[in-house]
Amino acid sequence: xxxxxxxxxxxxxxxxxxxxxxxxxxxxxxxxxxxxxxxxxxxxxxxxxxxxxxxxxxxxxxxxxxxxxxxxxxxxxxxxxxxxxxxxxxxxxxxxxxxxxxxxxxxxxxxxxxxxxxxxxxxxxxxxxxxxxxxxxxxxxxxxxxxxxxxxxxxxxxxxxxxxxxxxxxxxxxxxxxxxxxxxxxxxxxxxxxxxxxxxxxxxxxxxxxxxxxxxxxxxxxxxxxxxxxxxxxxxxxxxxxxxxxxxxxxxxxxxxxxxxxxxxxxxxxxxxxxxxxxxxxxxxxxxxxxxxxxxxxxxxxxxxxxxxxxxxxxxxxxxxxxxxxxxxxxxxxxxxxxxxxxxxxxxxxxx
Numbered sequence: 001x002x003x004x005x006x007x008x009x010x011x012x013x014x015x016x017x018x019x020x021x022x023x024x025x026x027x028x029x030x031x032x033x034x035x036x037x038x039x040x041x042x043x044x045x046x047x048x049x050x051x052x053x054x055x056x057x058x059x060x061x062x063x064x065x066x067x068x069x070x071x072x073x074x075x076x077x078x079x080x081x082x083x084x085x086x087x088x089x090x091x092x093x094x095x096x097x098x099x100x101x102x103x104x105x106x107x108x109x110x111x112x113x114x115x116x117x118x119x120x121x122x123x124x125x126x127x128x129x130x131x132x133x134x135x136x137x138x139x140x141x142x143x144x145x146x147x148x149x150x151x152x153x154x155x156x157x158x159x160x161x162x163x164x165x166x167x168x169x170x171x172x173x174x175x176x177x178x179x180x181x182x183x184x185x186x187x188x189x190x191x192x193x194x195x196x197x198x199x200x201x202x203x204x205x206x207x208x209x210x211x212x213x214x215x216x217x218x219x220x221x222x223x224x225x226x227x228x229x230x231x232x233x234x235x236x237x238x239x240x241x242x243x244x245x246x247x248x249x250x251x252x253x254x255x256x257x258x259x260x261x262x263x264x265x266x267x268x269x270x271x272x273x274x275x276x277x278x279x280x281x282x283x284x285x286x287x288x289x290x291x292x293x294x295x296x297x298x299x300x301x302x303x304x305x306x307x308x309x310x311x312x313x314x315x316x317x318x319x320x321x322x323x324x325x326x327x328x329x330x331x332x333x334x335x336x337x338x339x340x341x342x343x344x345x346x347x348x349x350x351x352x
Contacts, residue, residue, distance in 0.1 A: 003036030004308060007067040007273070012045045012085070013282030014292035014341075015073020021294035021345025022071065022301045025317055028349040029305065033313040040067070046077035046085055055088030061096045069304050070275035073297065074282035095133050097272035099265035100163065101170050102130035103303070104248040104279055111326040112256035112335065116228065123232040124255050127174065130244025131167040132265055134158045137241045159195045159240070164202040170268060171238035172210045178235055183207070185217035186239035186247060199240060223247065228254055252279060259293030259334040260321075262300040266307060276304040286333075290340045293332040295321055298348055320351035 010019040023039065030037055042063070044056040055075075057063070064070060070093065076085045093099070108114050108124035141155035168185075175183045185203045189196035200217065207215035218226060220243050226233060227247065231254050239247055252261035261279035278296030286292055302317035324330055324347045331337025332344055339347075 001034045001036050003038060004068040005066065006037050006039050006304075007064050007070045008039045008041045009044055009070065009089075010041070010073040011075050011089070011282065012047075012077040013074050013284045013287040014280075015045075015075075015282055017287070017290060017292050017341050018278065018294040018297035018345075019071065019073040021341060021348075022297035024345050025298045025320070025349045025352070026071075026301045026305075028352045029301075029313045029317050032316065032352055033310060035305070035310055035313060039071075044089055045075075046080040049080050049085065049088060055085060056092075060089075061092060064093065064097075064273060067273045068308060069273050071301065071304065072275055072277040074278070074280070076282045077284055091137070093275055094265050097275070098133065098267050098269075099272070099274055100131065100133045100166060101264075101266040101268060102128075102132040102244060102248070103264045103266060104128045104130070104251070105262060105299075105303075106248075106251040106255050108255045109260070109322055109325045112260075114231075114255060116231065116254055119231065119254075126231070126234040126251060127178075127236050128244055128248040128251055129167060129171040129174065129236060129238045130248055131163060131239070131241050132244075133241075134160060134163045135241030157195050159198055161202065164199055165206060168203055168206040168238055169209075171236050172206060172213055172215075175213050175236040176210070180214075180235035181212060182214040182216075182235035183210075184223075184234055184237050185215070186220050186223050186237065186243040187217050188220045188243070190219060203238075220246070224250060227251060231255075248279060257293070257334050258296070259332065260295040260299065262296050262298075262303055264300065264303045264307065274304075274307055276300040276307075290342060291333050292341050293334050294341050294345045295332075295348075298345065316352055317348075320348045323351045324348050 010016040049055045075090045105127045108121045110121050136157045138158045144152045171183050175181050187196050189200050252258045258280045263279045265275040267274050302314040306314035330339045332339050
């Protein structure tokens with residue numbers, strides 16, 4: 001039996017509640033498919049920051065390096081500024097491990113209702129591929145004349161040929177495996193006059209290598225409008241760090257809610273561990289109440305199994321999620337029900 005070393009970081013808020021349910025389902029899948037897991041838990045969080053002044057120890061990256069994957073819950077909690085919590089834990093992991101692909105699948109599952117009138121599961125099935133280590137989220141910049149009337153803040157975006165090409169290539173390769181075979185790029189080249197025209201140039205060059213794939217692009221503002229009015233237009237979406245961040249929250253909102261949305265931060269070459277986390281964040285307003293939806297975390301575990309080379313096990317978890325949603329009335333409060341976090345996790349594990 002193949003056994004994997006998994007670093008587990010529950011983090012903040014509801015991360016501490018949904019991660020145990022994700023592990024419960026992973027163990028059920030492991031028992032069924034002959035896969036073993038050794039979990040090593042790290043209690044790095046905003047509580048750690050308040051106690052020590054750091055989100056993780058100085059050797060945190062080194063301590064994660066030899067794991068096969070990282071299973072993360074959520075980052076962020078009131079009392080610690082968001083830029084401190086994010087740049088103290090999540091972003092260093094993404095960048096030090098070259099997790100340049102952020103993948104976020106979005107589907108309307110049978111049994112759930114979209115907030116969009118008349119939409120069915122066949123209408124909402126897309127994947128957002130977000131560039132994850134450069135773009136608008138750079139560390140280059142600073143402040144000038146702090147505290148004075150002349151105070152100014154500067155931050156520089158970074159778009160490299162290597163960074164653009166590898167994320168676009170990943171999107172086109174993914175589209176080859178999907179029925180629609182369609183890639184849409186998010187841009188804003190009418191207003192951002194240097195980096196976005198460059199992004200468009202690299203997209204135009206990349207699509208020439210994939211004549212069998214339909215390729216188009218939209219400016220980010222009308223893209224958001226089209227996603228609400230015409231979600232059926234989209235298959236694989238490729239976007240910069242900022243635009244991908246926005247679209248990968250909007251997309252699950254037009255499905256059935258962000259609570260079911262999974263995510264992966266992938267180093268495709270597997271030179272470093274990849275990290276798997278739900279999209280929903282720490283949700284401090286409902287933390288500790290056992291009402292958070294664990295599906296996003298559980299589905300992220302399915303993506304982890306897929307990445308580790310066990311697509312059947314990953315697909316079985318997704319099928320179990322679909323079965324519970326389609327064949328039972330179990331719904332957490334975000335989906336209009338009263339099911340507890342632990343009850344939903346157990347039901348999905350049992351459905352395996």
